[in-house]
Amino acid sequence: MTETLQPPSASNGEDPAFAAPGAPRRYHHGDLSRALVSAGRRILEREGPDALSLRAVAREAGVSPAAPYHHFKDKSELLEAVAHEGWEELGEAVKEARKRASDAHVALGEIGVAYVSFARQHPALYRIMYRMACDREAMPDGAKTQDSGWTQVESAIIEAGVNPSDERAMMLTQIAAWCTAHGVAEMAGFKEFDGLKAAMGGEQAFIRAVFRHVGIMSGQRAAS
Amino acid sequence: MTETLQPPSASNGEDPAFAAPGAPRRYHHGDLSRALVSAGRRILEREGPDALSLRAVAREAGVSPAAPYHHFKDKSELLEAVAHEGWEELGEAVKEARKRASDAHVALGEIGVAYVSFARQHPALYRIMYRMACDREAMPDGAKTQDSGWTQVESAIIEAGVNPSDERAMMLTQIAAWCTAHGVAEMAGFKEFDGLKAAMGGEQAFIRAVFRHVGIMSGQRAAS
DNA sequence: AAGATGATCTTGACACCGTTCAGATATGTT
DNA sequence: AACATATCTGAACGGTGTCAAGATCATCTT
Structure with missing residues (x-):
């Protein structure tokens, strides 16, 4: 010292x-x-x-x-600030992914891949981001307003065919999308899948493939 | 002292x-x-x-x-033991859910609901369980052998129509199912959804509804 | 039966952690 | 120039994971 x-x-x-x-x-x-x-x-x-x-x-x-x-009342308030920065960057990545998607029908999938890619590129940051989100009472200010990631997903859901006036369906779809992305984001880091990832030619391909198989949980037929 | x-x-x-x-x-x-x-x-x-x-x-x-x-070389080795106990109980819950499901086509969904229900009934335990699983190099001994939860899901996937000889599809479906269940399990605890849960008549109904909307990420049409 | 052995537990210590509080220091205002 | 305020330091408290040295007790050997 x-x-x-x-x-x-x-x-x-x-x-x-x-x-x-x-x-x-x-x-x-x-x-x-x-x-x-x-x-x-x-x-x-x-x-x-x-x-x-x-x-x-x-x-x-x-x-x-x-x-x-x-400057911060707590350790957690500092972490919250770090996490906030992360969510903003993730929001931008989601925004660009949506822009990149040609067909509105696949935009949601592209958003999911972008979400997971960000989480995989900054695994430690994402961990903190999610941990803070867990303990939060409500979404932080400005999360749903403006052109945030949440709003991007909302628009993509509408374009995917969900009736925007059905608030409940909108919310449930939003939640389901977030659940899926988060689940894939965390489990894509598991070391036990390294072999499969390599055999598929990289993590990106692995992520896309997992997304393609996700529908089975809702009683749908297995993807090709 | x-x-x-x-x-x-x-x-x-x-x-x-x-x-x-x-x-x-x-x-x-x-x-x-x-x-x-x-x-x-x-x-x-x-x-x-x-x-x-x-x-x-x-x-x-x-x-x-x-x-x-x-008795344990580390704190984490103790936590691992606690988590192991949890995974075994979760495995049993999954097993019973599969037995309960009449139609093989909905068994996977029932398993998912059972998984999430367990996680929601023991939120702190599940947090530890998953944290330990994250940092693990491979699945612990006896996870895939015998009639574990993993094996239960494997059988349910086969019954759902995935070709068991297509190892890659089996693995990807397994992973997708786990991702989904984990995502729902964690996000079902978010306080910001309390209102929606109440409006739907309880957490169980909420969980089922989220599962029903999950397919949209794989480019499928929105569920009814 | 008695003593040696090894597993099991305690004591005490170390470095690190989050947090608080009194005091030092620099900035802005009058 | 002097005061008031925001900002930072130093030292301390109780808590944590971990380790080394010593005490204690069940069991094995003789």
């Missing part, structure tokens, strides 16, 4: 996200709350979710263990 | 699972590893997964914090 006495903003010298480009390190840290979130994400990608302690985040940002408490 | 000096087997005096009925408390504890697993499960049901620390389990079993290390 002796070398912590350096100027607080020394550990993020080259990152332009922390202070305005021209501003000459204005202040104790500059913009700690943003720095903490990005430090948390860096730890997540580098060392996994178990290494994501509040102290480690503070260490990574170059501040004392108590500093985060001036 | 002063009242810990009581005889070690004092805290489980009336529980018949720890020592053979006639045996007069044979030994230091009797059968600590089993006692630890059941203590862990008790904590899980009573206080949730976050309260499940190794020390708390030891406390609940009436032994010192280091005692578990003579």
Whole structure:
């Protein structure tokens, strides 16, 4: 703990996200709350979710263990911020997937693949994202409004043929889609499927194939 | 730490699972590893997964914090044992659901509902079960052999019309079923759906409805 | 029967964790 | 220049997983 006495903003010298480009390190840290979130994400990608302690985040940002408490009331509030960033990025990936889909009939499937691909590219982040969503009472502000991922899926469902005025069917389809995507996202990481994934020529092909077989749970015939 | 000096087997005096009925408390504890697993499960049901620390389990079993290390090399090895017990019970629930299903064509759906129901009845336990399964390299011994849940699903898939000699299709259907069930199991606990669940007359009805809408991800038409 | 053996449990310690609080320090305002 | 406020540090508390050393007890050997 002796070398912590350096100027607080020394550990993020080259990152332009922390202070305005021209501003000459204005202040104790500059913009700690943003720095903490990005430090948390860096730890997540580098060392996994178990290494994501509040102290480690503070260490990574170059501040004392108590500093985060001036910007977040809790550890979970910090994680919530990290997760929020993740959900926004996932939302954009979903949006682009929908744009890419030529036929409206397959758009939902493409969205599902995009969802799972994101989760697989950022497994530690996704874990946190989902964990925070689990314990939440309701969806966060701005999740259903605007052009969020949720709304994208909603539109895709309508285009897939569900009657938009049937609120219950809309909701149930939305939920079913999310359930499926989440289930595939988590289980696609299982190591016991590595052999199958390799035999199918990559994880992407594996994911698509699993989606194609999902209908059987609803009593439909097996997919070809 | 002063009242810990009581005889070690004092805290489980009336529980018949720890020592053979006639045996007069044979030994230091009797059968600590089993006692630890059941203590862990008790904590899980009573206080949730976050309260499940190794020390708390030891406390609940009436032994010192280091005692578990003579029976499990790790905390995670203890959790694995707890999870194993859970998977076995879930397997039995699945088995009974399959027996209950009249038509082979709906057996898979019934299995799914049974899976989710179990997860919802033991949410904390299921969380641990799934977490341990995630980090596992392969399925534990005896999961695929004998009449386990996995094998039950396998048979149900065959009866649902998948060609049993097509190994890949069998595997993919199995995985898709598990993904779906897991996704529904976790998301059925979301508080944001409480309103919908109530409007549908209970969680059971909600679960069935979600399963019915799952096929849309594979490009099928919306369910009625 | 007595002593050796090895498994089982306790004690005490270590590093790390989340969290709090009093005090130091820099910023913004008057 | 002096005050007020936001921000950060240092030290502490109770909790955690884990380990090494010692105590205790069932069982095996002689």
